[in-house]
Amino acid sequence: MRAILEVRNLAKAFGAFQVLEDVAFQVQKGEIVGLLGPNGSGKSTLLNIISGFIAPDKGTVMLDGRDVTSVPTFRIVNEGLARTFQLPIMPQKMSVLEVAMAADTTMHGVLPTLFRGAGFCKAERDTRERAMQLLDELLLTRVMHLPASAISGGQKKLLGIVCALMARPRLLMLDEPTAGVHPNLRQDIVRALHRLNDQGMTLVIVEHDMHFIREACNRCIVLDQGHIVASCKPEELASNERVVQAYLGASVEEARAQIMQKEVA
Numbered sequence: 609m610r611a612i613l614e615v616r617n618l619a620k621a622f623g624a625f626q627v628l629e630d631v632a633f634q635v636q637k638g639e640i641v642g643l644l645g646p647n648g649s650g651k652s653t654l655l656n657i658i659s660g661f662i663a664p665d666k667g668t669v670m671l672d673g674r675d676v677t678s679v680p681t682f683r684i685v686n687e688g689l690a691r692t693f694q695l696p697i698m699p700q701k702m703s704v705l706e707v708a709m710a711a712d713t714t715m716h717g718v719l720p721t722l723f724r725g726a727g728f729c730k731a732e733r734d735t736r737e738r739a740m741q742l743l744d745e746l747l748l749t750r751v752m753h754l755p756a757s758a759i760s761g762g763q764k765k766l767l768g769i770v771c772a773l774m775a776r777p778r779l780l781m782l783d784e785p786t787a788g789v790h791p792n793l794r795q796d797i798v799r800a801l802h803r804l805n806d807q808g809m810t811l812v813i814v815e816h817d818m819h820f821i822r823e824a825c826n827r828c829i830v831l832d833q834g835h836i837v838a839s840c841k842p843e844e845l846a847s848n849e850r851v852v853q854a855y856l857g858a859s860v861e862e863a864r865a866q867i868m869q870k871e872v873a
C-alpha cells in the first residue's frame with residue numbers, strides 16, 4: 609500500500625541551530641498518528657515544512673506519491689493536505705460563520721464572485737450549509753454570528769479545525785488541537801476526529817496531552833532534538849527507553865510518570 613505521506617531525510621537549520629536532521633517516516637492512509645516530543649524538539653518546524661510554509665534545507669516530502677517539497681501552501685491544500693495552527697489568528701471584521709465559509713477553497717474566483725450567477729449562488733448555499741454543519745460538529749453553532757476575533761482561545765482552535773476541514777483534506781495535520789481547550793471539550797474533539805477518520809481521513813496530530821494521544825491515536829512518532837527516536841503504539845510509549853530519555857527530567861521514573869500521566873504540558 610502506498611503511504612499518503614512520506615518524509616525522506618529532511619533537514620532544517622535556523623542559522624547555526626540544526627532543528628531537524630535526517631527525519632524520515634511514513635504515514636499510511638487511514639492512520640491517526642501522534643507527533644510527540646519535548647518543547648523545541650522540532651514538531652512545528654516539521655509541520656511547517658510538510659505543509660509548505662517553510663522550505664527544508666534537504667530532503668523530500670511526498671504526498672500520495674507526488675513530490676510536494678517546497679510547493680506553495682495553497683497548492684498543497686489543493687492536493688489534499690490541510691493543517692491547523694498552535695495559535696490561530698482570526699480576522700477582526702468577519703463572523704465565525706464567514707471565516708468558516710471563506711476557508712472553502714472551491715469558492716474562490718473573482719469573476720464568479722462579481723457576477724454571482726445561479727451556479728455561484730448554489731455553490732455559496734452549499735458552502736454555507738457545510739460550514740454550519742462543521743461548526744455544529746465542533747460545537748460552535750452558538751457563536752457563529754460573533755466576530756471571529758472575539759471568541760475564546762479554545763473556540764479559535766476549534767474554528768481552525770473547521771477551516772481546515774472546509775478544504776476537504778484527505779490528510780489533516782493538527783498542531784496542538786487541545787492546548788487552551790476546556791477539558792470537557794477534549795472528548796468532543798476526540799469523537800469528531802474519530803468520525804473524520806471513519807470517513808477515510810488520515811490525521812497527524814502534534815500534541816502534548818498524553819491522555820488525548822492515547823484516546824485519539826493508533827501510532828506515535830517521537831521527535832527529540834530534531835531526530836525521530838521512536839515510532840510505536842501509544843501504550844508502548846512509557847516502556848520505550850528512547851522516549852523516556854527524550855522526556856527525561858530528574859530521573860527515569862519521573863519521566864515515565866510524566867508520560868503515563870494524563871497531561872504532559
Ligand SMILES: Nc1ncnc2c1ncn2[C@@H]1O[C@H](COP(=O)(O)OP(=O)(O)OP(=O)(O)O)[C@@H](O)[C@H]1O
Nearest residue numbers: 622623625627645646647648649650651652653654
Ligand atoms: N523561524 C525560526 N528562527 C529561528 N529558530 C526557530 C525558528 N522556528 C523555530 N525555531 C527554533 O527551532 C526549535 C524547534 O522549534 P519548534 O517550534 O519546531 O519546536 P516544537 O517541538 O514544535 O516545540 P513546542 O512543543 O514548544 O511547540 C526551537 O528551538 C525554536 O526556537
